[in-house]
Amino acid sequence: MRELPVASTSVSITLPRSLYERAKEAGIDVEDLLIVELVERLHLDSTDAALAHLELAKKYVVEAKEHIRRGDAVQASEKMYKVVEECIKALAKLHQAPELKEAGRRGGWATWLLGAAATRLPRELNDPKVEIAWGIAYDTHVWGFHEAKYDVEVVKARIKYAEELLDIVEEKLKAGGKV
Numbered sequence: 001m002r003e004l005p006v007a008s009t010s011v012s013i014t015l016p017r018s019l020y021e022r023a024k025e026a027g028i029d030v031e032d033l034l035i036v037e038l039v040e041r042l043h044l045d046s047t048d049a050a051l052a053h054l055e056l057a058k059k060y061v062v063e064a065k066e067h068i069r070r071g072d073a074v075q076a077s078e079k080m081y082k083v084v085e086e087c088i089k090a091l092a093k094l095h096q097a098p099e100l101k102e103a104g105r106r107g108g109w110a111t112w113l114l115g116a117a118a119t120r121l122p123r124e125l126n127d128p129k130v131e132i133a134w135g136i137a138y139d140t141h142v143w144g145f146h147e148a149k150y151d152v153e154v155v156k157a158r159i160k161y162a163e164e165l166l167d168i169v170e171e172k173l174k175a176g177g178k179v
Helices: 017-025 030-041 046-070 073-094 098-106 111-125 129-146 152-175
Strands: none
Touching (some): 046 073, 046 152, 073 129, 111 129
């Protein structure tokens, strides 16, 4: 069995800020784009792509907890949402969800596609936690990050849903012999 790299082994790359900001303005998720491109060029399978998303999710949960510890509810909200987003992408890849094909056709994941996948996947997994985590993360993203209305205690109480989803993804990968 292959060991999953822990978040501390993540690698940073240098990208000109102007290019990164233009990509963000265009709605391009640079990390997801790199994962998709590298998986394709390296001829990796969907479980390897799911592992990459899981690794990012683990990194984001560590960052969310650090922002909670510092009292930064806005950034903790964003990182919590990113945990759930990466988990849904991983599950979509593992289950070849139809939304995955649409995300590929569109050149990336839109929020509505993530929501649709989060609604479809619980039926396949027979586990409502996926949809519950998505709903809580999306609400926290809107009201904690974009609107900055939630305090750190709200985010702290909600992080457990992101962690439960992370555990589900890890268990799916373990069952497939990838972790």
